[in-house]
Amino acid sequence: MRTKILVIEDDAAILSFITTSLEATGYEVASFIDGNEASVSLDKYHDYSLAIVDIMLPGKDGFELLPELQSYGVPVIFLTAKGELSDKVKGLTGGAEDYMVKPFEMLELLIRVDKILKRYKKSEPIIQIRDVVIDPEKRTVTKQGKEVYLKPMEFDCLMMLVCNRNKALTRKQLLGQLWGMEFEGETRTIDTHISRIRKKLDFQDVIKTIPRIGYRLEVDE
């Protein structure tokens, strides 16, 4: 069963790319462009692992939807164009998990989604890609039943690609996430790690090199 995410956003163009990106990364997405509609549908079905909600919505706005979502135990990430501190405080003290100010980078949203899901232990406990099984809890990787040893950095790198599957990551993004933003290292370090992972897991055609951008882990759902 795939993780289900609820997205409520009144701008169709924004809703579209959030939904598509999330789906490509392996989530199942339910989307609404109106607060009232979302609220009504929540009554019938509310088994979501996470909700991404715009604050300014027609009908019920994000602040009104927050208590409903909380009553079903759904963690919430707010989206808004307002960057004012008072709004952030209102959202976060009201019980929202996180807060994204438009315009935002999809990668950042994906990482935050992942972090929250991990915290709530709602992410898939074991990931299987072809004949490779990854257990993020134990940090182990097995191929055809045999354990393959990955160095910690290699494991993190693999997890990052897996969490953002079907989405290309730039070398800079990988570097920033794995070694910290301050790390001014060679982007070649990434290439070395990727080639080692490919060799160990026989992932030559799973982790694709995207020219001029970086790498993408492709999985057919």
Next chain:
Amino acid sequence: MKLFRKIYLQVLLGILVLAMGILGYLLWEVQRQNLLDTCEFEKDNILYSISYCVERIGREEFDINHKIVSNTVVIQEFRNVFGVKGALSKDGKELYNRSSYEFQQDKLKKMRKASGTGKTELFVSKPQNVDGKKLILFYMEEVQFGGSIYSFVIYKDVTDIYGRTQRLFFRGMLFAICMLLTMGILLFGGIHRILQPLTVLKTVAAQIAEGEYKSRIQVTGKDEIAEVTISFNRMAAKVEAHIEALTEVNEKQKQLLGSLAHELKTPLTAIIGNADMLLTVHLSEQKTEEAIGYILSEGRRLARLSEKMLKLNDLENKEIGQMKKVKVGELLYKLEQLTLFQRQEKKICLELQCMPENLQKFMDEDLMMSLLINLLDNAVKASKTDSRILVRADEHGIMVEDFGKGIPACEIKHVTEAFYMVDKSRSKSAGGVGLGLALCEKIAELHGGRLDIESQEGKGTRVSVFW
């Protein structure tokens, strides 16, 4: 305060000079009069004494021709009459002088000649400095006794008169200084009070400079300082009004800028997000087209937004210029033609009324047309399919009425604010950016009119523009 010190010192100096001048003049005059009186008195006295002396000598019996005898007689008589107060001489030689002074006969002669007094007349000199004393000298060059000629010098000591004047002067000065001190205290208070408003003026000016534009000065009296105060208050009021106007404009601009930045974020998020997705995610052809479509439409929305913002900004800085007399009937007809396309979709019937038919009004035709198109646009958006829109013009103004969904009462006053949209998602999908009515209101203002919006939810909206 410098001005205070200047005025204070100058007034005091003036009083001092005046007091000294008056005192000096009075004392000099009194002294002169005293000397004159003394001279007159002494002159008469001396003339009498001389004639008495001459008479006494005439009565004596002696040989006039005997030089030594006659000299002795004359000396004798001179001494009896004048004592120590004079000197007697003959042919330039001093015969008798019991006084404590030396008289220089040559000098006296010269002075007598200069004054034009005759040799046998009594010459009265000016007060002379002799051995530290002030003396008036009486001089008769030729007095005849028997056959001989003698000359007399008699003196009068007037040192006393000078001394008295001097003492008076010092006493007067002392008095004047006392008076001056008293005056000084009085003047200090007086000038201080006169200059007090200036201090207040300074304080208030400083307050205004610090930003307390509400500060004013209370006007007292009617003097020049009061006039300055009144002018100052007027200036402060003008400054305050200006600052307020500027602050208001600034505030509005800030708000507009803030709303603009906010309005920009949504399309930017959509464009960046979709483009990023195109670049990084392996999408199906359909999804790719969708994303590109969103980028295009959001880009167009940005373009529309910037265009409308520019227009609004233009209007903000515009003074209406090319007002012409326009036939309102023709204007409405053009409006009908221009909005044909929008109305067709919803099959909306446009009813035009113009009372009287040949109504003419001064206006900027392009701006007015853009206002009407905006209003009609809104009306079309609010209307249901197959309904009608009424446009009516008369002497007072022009009115656009629709029978659509109306505006909720609590939102009416906000609809002319920039970026305000009653139904956000629907307006956006219809391509609105929330600036239409803000533009309309600006145009109405430029024509010296205003926008009046009446609406009932569910029944319709009527927007009137009064010229």
